[in-house]
Amino acid sequence: MLLLAMAVIVFFLVYQRRLLAQQEQLQQIKIEQQKALLEASLQTQENERRRIAKDLHDEVGANLSTINLFAKQIEKFVERESKAGKMVGKTKDLIATTITSVRTISKDLLPATLDRFGLVEAAKELCDRINQADAVLVNFEHQVTEERLSQPQELALFRIIQELFNNTLKHAQATQVNLFIHYTPKSLKIIFKDNGVGFDANALMQSKESTKGLGLKNLESRAQVLGASLNYTSPPEGGTQVNILSNTA
Template identity: 30%
Template sequence: MDYHVDQIDRVIQNAISVMEDSKVQVFEICEVARRELLALTLELEKVLRETSDTIDKVDLLERDYRLARIRLTEVSRDFVRFSEHDIKSAYEKATQFQLDLMVYREKESYLKTRRDDLQHRVKNVEISIERADTINLQMSVVLDYLSGDLNQITRILESAKNRQLIGLKIILAQEDERKRVAREIHDGPAQSLANLVLRTEIAERLLDTKDMELVKNELIDLKLQIRIGLEDIRKIIFNLRPMALDDLGLVPTLRKFVQDFEEKTRIRAVFETIGKEKRLPSAMEAAMFRLVQEGYNNALKHAQPTFVSLEMTFNEETVYLTIEDNGVGFHLDVVESRAKTHSHFGLIGMKERVELLQGKMDIESIIGQGTKIKINVPIKSESGKELIAHGE
């Protein structure tokens, strides 16, 4: 048996080596695509500005040409009041406006074609990057499983196939979270730091000019940028794991989350509790916070609501959560069907989290009226241990 295990292990190691090399190549392709996307985006922004300016210029020339033609008609009809020079001047002016209008209309047509082409290319590159990220994510999941102990994997397969499937989905969710955090850091603090380096170099050059007023203004702006970057970092830390969750508990953390949600999105949000509040096991509090976070984010992304509410009810053995919005609503069977073919951690992912907590989740949604998510979780269960075992 050990001999066969060693053979399988060698095969797995070879597979891991090939997949790691492939993952590096996919990453490099993805980085090239990201650089291309940045260049296309900058060019598209330039073309959009030029298109807007050209359209304004065409409108202005059309007005001027119309007035020039009216003027030409006026002077051509009255030879008594207007001299031959006046007629010639009006004719030349109208002709010049006509020529300018033709040139700018041609430029407008070219810019619109260029704009459409760039938008199409940007969309294609974004799709390619998304596909490359998905492939990289799937390869990471497979590598995680292949890198584990073969005997342990065998025991899991023999004893708990369902648990393995749940574990796979959790790893996918973890990889999605890592990818999200990486993007947030890349788009937020990383770019802010790069900008700060540039601004400090500008301030350094301004010192040579001896213009202290310019230096002072630059430093004031630099300090503002640092504060914005610090706020971005704090938001990323809060999204990873709110420190208040460990220090104060679930209810105060949810209260702050709902308040921040309302301030950030300008969507009215309320949070109410019923019953005697109590501290829950740490893993359970973390999981329930993520459920609320995912529910609110789903409402923000898809529901177009003006109001989102959260109600939390405590009794001796169960905690109830109700998340409700007044958004556009949806057909539940359509969403569930899409979830089977798309690996996103939305409402179906929430349901799986609830199942890990040994709880139950019901979704009610009516088109044009909104959505209500009802969750109940038993307090006295082994779900906390199970969540820890899966790295929750």
């Protein structure tokens, strides 16, 4: 009887161990499937961004440049101070502003600097452009190795930084932003901090997916694909800090 009881116990323990192993394996498969779906979704977004950026540059940009040439030709046949001349001048100014806007949108959709020079230079260009608008002061610091991250990593991190700036400029009422990028061949850390109005970080982290905005969902999706942690802090006195931590190996 004792041997039978021991055999039953051993069988039960082995069965439980196998069952747990199967459950862990199924959970891992589920996580990998979710990650693959996220990667496919984000890649679809990037492909669409590239298509729109190309259309803006090749079609809209070229057409605007042609219209600008026509306006310059018309200007030759009218008096500068006449009503028609002033309208042509305003039209040229509007065309020039629109061309600049199209170029800016195209750069945001498909940052050539990121492909050519990497994350740090692309982030610096983005910070410089925001500083030129003279609405928010951006301080950018970095401490990185010469070796670049992989192209998918750089793109995902750049999109995260873009979205953080977008949220701050839209909602935070901030006057200053500090961005710090640090990475080595083994680890990565990005700190984004503003002095805006802040928010309830605990409520945000615990909120359901259905109540989160599209921007926040994109942030979390990109962080998940990277295998990075995304942590928010916002003290009662205001301001927001976002920490992104990941292994780069």
